[in-house]
Amino acid sequence: MDPLGDTLRRLREAFHAGRTRPAEFRAAQLQGLGRFLQENKQLLHDALAQDLHKATQLDSAFIRKEPFGLVLIIAPWNYPLNLTLVPLVGALAAGNCVVLKPSEISKNVEKILAEVLPQYVDQSCFAVVLGGPQETGQLLEHRFDYIFFTGSPRVGKIVMTAAAKHLTPVTLELGGKNPCYVDDNCDPQTVANRVAWFRYFNAGQTCVAPDYVLCSPEMQERLLPALQSTITRFYGDDPQSSPNLGRIINQKQFQRLRALLGCGRVAIGGQSDESDRYIAPTVLVDVQEMEPVMQEEIFGPILPxxxxxxxxxxxEFINRREKPLALYAFSNSSQVVKRVLTQTSSGGFCGNDGFMHMTLASLPFGGVGASGMGRYHGKFSFDTFSHHRACLLRSPGMEKLNALRYPPQSPRRLRMLLVAMEAQGCSCTLL
Structure with missing residues (x-):
């Protein structure tokens, strides 16, 4: 028997059943907490007095946003400019000094960031560090005040382990397998247009791309010809010659993706050309959950x-896997879309479209669980790179107003303090 394990299992089952999600449930729990404090006031006072000899104290506070200090930004290769500059803007806006580590894989952009970008910022507060995994590892041995990493979950664990040695806070923008549920109540051509555009954009090398489709066999039969029509319309009869289809970043990634073409059965595409690092827009069917294409983030133009x-x-399929960076649901029924939203967890969500949610600066972008931690974009970038410092300023005079809080305490002083607190609409902190 494992009493702790049983307790944790019970709580997790309650969470997955949706017990904690309704607003009414949350309000009831807070009301219960309020009753606990009110009905057990004397009991708590006595316990605090016995443990710490403390009583109730009133304070007010404000938040001052300050830079962390020296920030490390480790950027990826798939969007080497955007995913470098967007966090850099937040770090600089918040007032930090920055060490930027661009990806060595996107070597042409890396060269510009190293040689040209420093001419436009104050180099006394900014530096670019070049190199591959070995140099990144050496960089992580040093102490930083904040680390922002975009990349794979595997490397994210390495970054977080290194940060833990110095108790350095991190933002991890990772990936994962993003589900795309397609309801039977859909127009298959509309779904095909939107899913194909987002899946094959940048040759599929996008962390928020739909990574696999979940649908009924009946919808699959309707969706396949629509996807074939869309792919032909987007990229022509010979997608390899289309100027609108990108290429795989390098030979290592190409070989990894070509191996995934052996999973399930190729229904659309499947062609490849190693000399051109070309993989055709591909759709796989008869895919089993335990096949490699369903065990790793695809990061290429392959759609199972x-x-x-x-x-x-x-x-149930979505919830038994790691939490994804993005989740998509297509249906003409708003109730279906809302059910997927309500009963799952993901970094971001989009109903009846692809990753347009990440294009809005008013929305935070980030993962949850295995797909990352922390968020940025727009003002969220500034907040991510800022320490939210709690502050209290009080007048050095008017000391008589503070007399109520000083010992020795008495029931009369406590009553007066509570009246003053209620009159000012203040909250009470038990210390």
């Missing part, structure tokens, strides 16, 4: 379709 018999089965 996995069959489910119902919405319930799709939600």
């Amino acid at each position: 379709i996995v069959n489910v018999q119902s919405l319930d089965e799709a939600i």
Whole structure:
């Protein structure tokens, strides 16, 4: 028997059942907490007095946003400019000094960032460090005040381990397998247009791209010809000659992706050309959950379709896997889309479209669980790179107003303090 394990299992099952999600449930828990404090006031006072000889104290506070200090930004290769500059803007706006580590894989952009970018910023507060995994490892041995990393979960664990040695806070923008549920109540051509554009954009090398489709066998039969029509319309009869289809970044990634073409059965595409690092826009069917294409983030122009018999089965499939960076649901029924949103967890969510949610500066972008921690974009970038410092300023005079809080305490002083607190609409902190 493992009492702790049983307790944790019970709590996790309650969470997955949706017990804590309704607003009414949350309000009831807070009301219960309020009753606990009110109905056990004397009991708590006595316990605090016995443990710490403390009583109730009133304070007010404000937040001052300050830079952390020396920040390390480790950028990826798939969007080497955007995913470098967007966090850099937040770090500089917050007032930090920055060490920038661009990806050595996107070597042409790396060269510009190293040689040209420093001419436009104050180099006394900014530096670019070049190199591969070895140099990054050496960099991580040093102490930073904040680390911002975008990349794979595998490397994210390495970064977090290094940061832990110095108790350095981190933002990890990772990836994962982003589900795309397609309901039977859909127009297959509309779904095909939107899913194909987002899946094959940048040759699929996008962390928020739909990574696999969940749908019924009936919807699959309707969706396949629509996807074929869309791919032909987007990229022509010979996608390899299309100026609108990108290439795989390097030979290592090409070989990894070509191996994934052996999973399931190729229904659309499947062609490849090693000399051109070209992989055709591909759709796989008859894919099993334990095949490699369903075990790793694809990061390429390959779209597996996995069959489910119902919405319930799709939600269960999503929830038994790691939490994704993004999740997509297509349906003409708003209730279906809302169910997927309500009963799952992901970094971001989009109903009836691809990753447009990440283009809005008013929305935070980031993962949850295995897909990352922390968030940025717009003002969220500034907040991420700022320490939210709690501050209190009080007048050095008017000491008589503070007399109520000083010992020796008495029931009369406590009553007066509570009246003053209620009159000012203040909250009480038990210390």
